[in-house]
Amino acid sequence: xxxxxxxxxxxxxxxxxxxATLVACITLISFLPVSLQLLLEESxxxxxxxxxxxxxxxxxxxSSLDLVMNTLYFGDExxxxxxxGASDRIWDTGLAxxxxxxxxxxxxxxxxxxxxxDYFDFRGLKIREGRMIALLGECVVGxxxxxxxxxxxxxxxxxxxxxxxxxAGVYPLKMKVVGVLEKSHTSDDLAVFVDLKxxxxxxxxxxxxxxxxxxxxxxxxxxxxxxxxxxSAKLFHYAEITEENLGSFHxxxxxxxxxxxxxxxxxxxxxxxxxxxxxYLSKEEALQIVKPEEVIDGLLQNIFRIKxxxxxxxxxxxxxTILALILVFALSLRLRQREIQTIFxxxxxxxxxxxxxxxxxxxxxxxxxxxxxALVFLVDQFxxxxxxxxxxx
Amino acid sequence: MARITNVPGSTFLSGTxxxxxxILFGVPEATWAGDxxxxxxxxxxxxxxxxxxxxxxxxxxxxxxFPVPADEDPAFWNPDPETIAAFQKADLILLNGAGYARxxxxxxxxxxxxxxxxxxFKEQYIKxxxxxxxxxxxxxxxxxxxxxxxxxxxxxLAGRQTRAIWExxxxxxxxxxxxxxxxxxxxxxxLKEIDKAIREIVSANPTQPLIGSHPVYDYFARRYxxxxxxxxxxxxxxxxxxxxxxxxxxxESHLAKWMIWEGRPMQGxxxxxxxxxxxxxxxxxxxxxxxxGDFLGIMKQNVENLKKAFP
Numbered sequence: 001x002x003x004x005x006x007x008x009x010x011x012x013x014x015x016x017x018x019x020a021t022l023v024a025c026i027t028l029i030s031f032l033p034v035s036l037q038l039l040l041e042e043s044x045x046x047x048x049x050x051x052x053x054x055x056x057x058x059x060x061x062x063s064s065l066d067l068v069m070n071t072l073y074f075g076d077e078x079x080x081x082x083x084x085g086a087s088d089r090i091w092d093t094g095l096a097x098x099x100x101x102x103x104x105x106x107x108x109x110x111x112x113x114x115x116x117x118d119y120f121d122f123r124g125l126k127i128r129e130g131r132m133i134a135l136l137g138e139c140v141v142g143x144x145x146x147x148x149x150x151x152x153x154x155x156x157x158x159x160x161x162x163x164x165x166x167x168a169g170v171y172p173l174k175m176k177v178v179g180v181l182e183k184s185h186t187s188d189d190l191a192v193f194v195d196l197k198x199x200x201x202x203x204x205x206x207x208x209x210x211x212x213x214x215x216x217x218x219x220x221x222x223x224x225x226x227x228x229x230x231x232s233a234k235l236f237h238y239a240e241i242t243e244e245n246l247g248s249f250h251x252x253x254x255x256x257x258x259x260x261x262x263x264x265x266x267x268x269x270x271x272x273x274x275x276x277x278x279x280y281l282s283k284e285e286a287l288q289i290v291k292p293e294e295v296i297d298g299l300l301q302n303i304f305r306i307k308x309x310x311x312x313x314x315x316x317x318x319x320x321t322i323l324a325l326i327l328v329f330a331l332s333l334r335l336r337q338r339e340i341q342t343i344f345x346x347x348x349x350x351x352x353x354x355x356x357x358x359x360x361x362x363x364x365x366x367x368x369x370x371x372x373x374a375l376v377f378l379v380d381q382f383x384x385x386x387x388x389x390x391x392x393x
Numbered sequence: 394m395a396r397i398t399n400v401p402g403s404t405f406l407s408g409t410x411x412x413x414x415x416i417l418f419g420v421p422e423a424t425w426a427g428d429x430x431x432x433x434x435x436x437x438x439x440x441x442x443x444x445x446x447x448x449x450x451x452x453x454x455x456x457x458x459f460p461v462p463a464d465e466d467p468a469f470w471n472p473d474p475e476t477i478a479a480f481q482k483a484d485l486i487l488l489n490g491a492g493y494a495r496x497x498x499x500x501x502x503x504x505x506x507x508x509x510x511x512x513x514f515k516e517q518y519i520k521x522x523x524x525x526x527x528x529x530x531x532x533x534x535x536x537x538x539x540x541x542x543x544x545x546x547x548x549x550l551a552g553r554q555t556r557a558i559w560e561x562x563x564x565x566x567x568x569x570x571x572x573x574x575x576x577x578x579x580x581x582x583x584l585k586e587i588d589k590a591i592r593e594i595v596s597a598n599p600t601q602p603l604i605g606s607h608p609v610y611d612y613f614a615r616r617y618x619x620x621x622x623x624x625x626x627x628x629x630x631x632x633x634x635x636x637x638x639x640x641x642x643x644x645e646s647h648l649a650k651w652m653i654w655e656g657r658p659m660q661g662x663x664x665x666x667x668x669x670x671x672x673x674x675x676x677x678x679x680x681x682x683x684x685x686g687d688f689l690g691i692m693k694q695n696v697e698n699l700k701k702a703f704p
Contacts, residue, residue: 087504097505117481117503134477136499178474195501246499247471 001355008359018332019364025325026368027375029318033311034372035379039390040307042383044300047073050186051296055273056096058086058280059262061288068295071262073187073388074103074111081259084196086287088256093279095272096265097122102199103261106160107175110145113191114199114260122266125188129153130179133195136206136249137241140179142189151177156240157192159202173202174240185384200251200258201241208238208249265289329361434565437483439494440467440680442545443510445688446555447487449580450573451562458483459682467680468542471496481506485561489554491518493542508561510554511544519611541611546678548588548692549616552581583689590696591617597703602649604640604671609655609678622647628656631665644669651702674698 012019050072059067060080069075081104090098099122102114119125120132130153133140141151151157155177175194183189200206238245251258267273280289333340343353379386434455438444444459451457460476461467472480477500480486486502488494490511511518521539545551559577563570595617605614605623614621622643626632632640643649652666653676663673675698677683679691686694 091504099504117501118505121503121505131474131478132481133501134474134481135501138501197498197501247495249499251498 001359004352004355004359005363008356008363011356011360012363018328019367022325022328022364023367023371025321026365027371029314029321030368030372031375033314033318034376036307036310036314038376038379038383039387040303043303043387043390046186046384046387047296047300048293051292054264054292055267056265056276056289057262057292058082058090058098058265058287058289061286064288064290064295065299067262067288068290068292070103071101071264072292074113074191078104079261081261082263082287083256084258084260085256087260087263090263090265090276093276095276096267099264099266100196100260101262101264102196102259105162105199105202107157107192108149108160110141110149111191112139112159112199112202113193114196114202115193116196119193119264122264123184123186123188125184126182127179128182130177132179133193133198134178135241136195136198136201136246137173137175138178139175139192139194139198140181141177141193142181142191143183144189145192146180152180153178171239173198176241187388190388196258196260197251198241201249203259205258206249206251208241208245333357434484434562435482436485436487437480438487439497440489440545441682442551442679442688443487443489443554443558444682446551446580447558447562450555450559450576452572452576454566454569454572455562461681463682465681468493469495472500477501485565487558489542489544490515491542491544492540493544508557510557511550513553513557514544514550517550519615521608521611541608543609543678543680544612546610546676547612547616548584548591550612552584552588555580555584587689587692587696588616591699594696594699594703595619601651601702602647603702604643604647604649604652606652606654606658610653610676613676620647621653622649626654626658626662628654628658628662631659631661637665653702672701674701 051068054072057068057071059071060082062080063077066075066077067079070077070079084100087098087100090096097118099116099118100114101119103111105112105114113119117132127140128143129146130140139157141149141157145151149157157175157177159172159175161172175192175198181188181193194202197206238248241249265273265276267276277289277291280287340353343356344350348356433453434451436444436447436451436455436457438447438457438459440461441459444457447455448457458479459467460472460479461470477496480500480502483506486507488497488507488509490509492498519541521541545554555577559573563573566573599618600620603614603619603621605621606626606628608623608625610619610621610623613619624632624636624640624643626636650671652671652673654673655676655678657675658673666673676695677691679688683691
């Protein structure tokens, strides 16, 4: 048997192009449905597991899918902004604990999630290294962010400007990394978490600068009255919050009108959740309340509908490929008729010839199978990121 | 779960398993939000009056923490990150509101654990007159306004802050509702008695001009109808010439005979004031833990002190 395999190996090695074509066909036809299934299972796991544990999301009226994808998976599509009053309104009802979320900015390609500390309790996120955010300008990063950007507690991370050419816009904020979260196998691993107020500083709504009521630099003062000092744009704003300048950071106006993207509402019980949902049903209501599980369920149904179509297409292609493979082998046998006769004439039995041909087919199938397994292993390793790239971001 | 019927075998299996897990462990909406357990609650307060109120209401069922050092003004104290972390782990964080404890604006605290005890009377906050604001950016945008924050020496407002604490504790420990309520009623009665006593004292001469040694008496003056203006003197410092000149300027239109101090003033200050015909009395807001006694004892002493100005 070893001899047959050796001769078959030499044969497939000699006919490199033919062998490569056959191996590629077998690999693709087996890899496609398996990897597709793998990715869909991962996408279902990622999307559904997070959606079912997020009871309610409140945001601006519009695409509920964009709202949920941004709030739960920190997707790039930023829904229309709402104000912090939406969170206070939920708190005042006493029906649910509101967790405001502001997902708009990025730092080195990773989403910055401005939220309250309740978010960490709600998601069960624990600190692996360092400590939780305590002061303005601090951030904690997900495990994957820490790995990708090589960050550890004590390092700095600079927020990215929203538009490259916004020269008159807000300066990027240099944030202090104070902690790294434990791996959660969710979108939280890929996010940079800051307090809402820090997110507002990134936006320029909160800022720190020298005390204009005491400054001696008259060139920054536009107008000075008994009650007000108006400063010009020359006034230097701090781009980093430090122990020394923390006291100078402040917010102007009423924080309840400051922007957020959504509020996660955690009702105290099912009845409270139902009552809360009822309060957002009127046509005049500017906000919508959605149950993420229902939104993601709809998305998954569409994905599975597409998957069924893909399954059918792959089945037809697979059948055609298998038929083509049979044809290739049949034609190959016909072309090798003289070669087979020569082998027969030099004394090999029909069984030996059959073994030789079987070994050739088995080797090709084995190579295709091995390659398929290797590719499936690769997809499995990167399925989390692939799903995020394909379905979430 | 109609979706599961659309997927082939393995996905159906994983979906079924997921469903089973959810049935077993439940969606965490009902379990999250820090349900109190049998152990006593840990409460953090940003000033001593709040600590005192909460301790009176909760009795032995709460561990009250007020981490501000004795020699610091809680309104302007800044905690380090470790202390903020301790605040974050509390079951309830008692804030005074009205901009008190400036560090709160720059710290990350869990909203679900924070109780702003003055949130119920925000519309009654007193904006500080004469504070210099600043603006920048677009014209008219971004103006600051200061708010007076010593709310608790208006004993009616103190009562409302107390009520907010009682309601929050009752929500957290419904099993102790009766005990908490009876403690609250006793405390509210004590505060009402002080409120009544001050009103009676002041009614003897409500229009009498007074000087506050520090701008902390806004709510006190409003509640009891006092005609009061403030300087910015410290009890442990003799006023400088500039501060003295400021007082002289005020006295030209505000003929006060008494200055109310937040702490025992230095004898030098007392003598200088007496030479100008102004007597001194102490009405301690008691923002930090007193050297002796407790909040109620200090307030009773304040009431006695106040009688001197309203014979």
